[in-house]
Amino acid sequence: MGNSEIKHHADYVNFTATTTKQESLELLLESYKALSDSQDNWVCNLANCSSLLWHTYNNPSSSSSSEGQVNWSGFYVIDPQNPKQLILGPFMGKVACQQIQIGKGVCGTAALKKETQLVKDVEKFPGHIACDGETKSEIVVPILSVGDDGEKVLRGVLDIDCLKLEGFDETDQKFLEELCRLIGSSCKWN
Amino acid sequence: MGNSEIKHHADYVNFTATTTKQESLELLLESYKALSDSQDNWVCNLANCSSLLWHTYNNPSSSSSSEGQVNWSGFYVIDPQNPKQLILGPFMGKVACQQIQIGKGVCGTAALKKETQLVKDVEKFPGHIACDGETKSEIVVPILSVGDDGEKVLRGVLDIDCLKLEGFDETDQKFLEELCRLIGSSCKWN
Numbered sequence: 001m002g003n004s005e006i007k008h009h010a011d012y013v014n015f016t017a018t019t020t021k022q023e024s025l026e027l028l029l030e031s032y033k034a035l036s037d038s039q040d041n042w043v044c045n046l047a048n049c050s051s052l053l054w055h056t057y058n059n060p061s062s063s064s065s066s067e068g069q070v071n072w073s074g075f076y077v078i079d080p081q082n083p084k085q086l087i088l089g090p091f092m093g094k095v096a097c098q099q100i101q102i103g104k105g106v107c108g109t110a111a112l113k114k115e116t117q118l119v120k121d122v123e124k125f126p127g128h129i130a131c132d133g134e135t136k137s138e139i140v141v142p143i144l145s146v147g148d149d150g151e152k153v154l155r156g157v158l159d160i161d162c163l164k165l166e167g168f169d170e171t172d173q174k175f176l177e178e179l180c181r182l183i184g185s186s187c188k189w190n
Numbered sequence: 191m192g193n194s195e196i197k198h199h200a201d202y203v204n205f206t207a208t209t210t211k212q213e214s215l216e217l218l219l220e221s222y223k224a225l226s227d228s229q230d231n232w233v234c235n236l237a238n239c240s241s242l243l244w245h246t247y248n249n250p251s252s253s254s255s256s257e258g259q260v261n262w263s264g265f266y267v268i269d270p271q272n273p274k275q276l277i278l279g280p281f282m283g284k285v286a287c288q289q290i291q292i293g294k295g296v297c298g299t300a301a302l303k304k305e306t307q308l309v310k311d312v313e314k315f316p317g318h319i320a321c322d323g324e325t326k327s328e329i330v331v332p333i334l335s336v337g338d339d340g341e342k343v344l345r346g347v348l349d350i351d352c353l354k355l356e357g358f359d360e361t362d363q364k365f366l367e368e369l370c371r372l373i374g375s376s377c378k379w380n
Binding site for chain 2: 010130
């Protein structure tokens, strides 16, 4: 799907060709770049990115291991009123936990360590926080950007949940880390 | 679904009983009140509210006229960088238009007039902006809150799109206006 074919914004997630997971994830990066090209509002960009993620992973023509089984895709950001916790940002899926302490659960651990958490079975993750009891596996990727002092600052995390065990692998990790680098540098954070 | 039965946040949108549209919309208001009870972050509250709206309208046990046909539910807010336009906020559905000029399209008209726009056929609405060519009907409700000077200030709009003509009626309008009053007063707007 080239940009030349896009008539409506919704068409960004109308996948027509059968694609591999790698192709779907490449398209995801391309679409995010196009949408954030002249837009730095973080709420707007994360809202559209949640939709891109949801439709990429639930794309029926994709051969992803988590195909049709992603039940939540979205973001938690540093709470502006309390930097020791994450607060719910834009997402697709069922109603979610509003706050997560840095260091707690999968999201809080990714935020504390500033490292991706690729969790093939959430039941085996110590201190897992269940927003939805049906989630079986999860990937959480930190979002960092350069702060006023030139240091890398944690802005939030990308979180995707899957109804299947082992819903995500190292290919997902590679592309989602690249996406989070794009998000970190394309948004103005307040 | 009483709060006593809620084990996970996701359970807020697990409807189990066959309900009328009125009952579904009453439950929506109750759920929003519970979720915003000790939470005033507008991004967090609008994100969970988008999910409540999506699952309320796409609840298979509801007898709503738009049952299973809502293709977008979410919010546009006043752009902090340009108060003459709305910018995309949290939503559920396909990728959406990022900015809408106040006065343009259904959302922009609701924002300009500070009045609900109940549009039974979007093709007949002068200057309709199509984020998704499949949308047939739409309801947009303004969100107002009291500003620092005691005057009512427009914060944004709630927007729901439907794949069917006449997807919304005066019952939806009544409940969604009440929801927007709750949203206006429960959130801290920056």
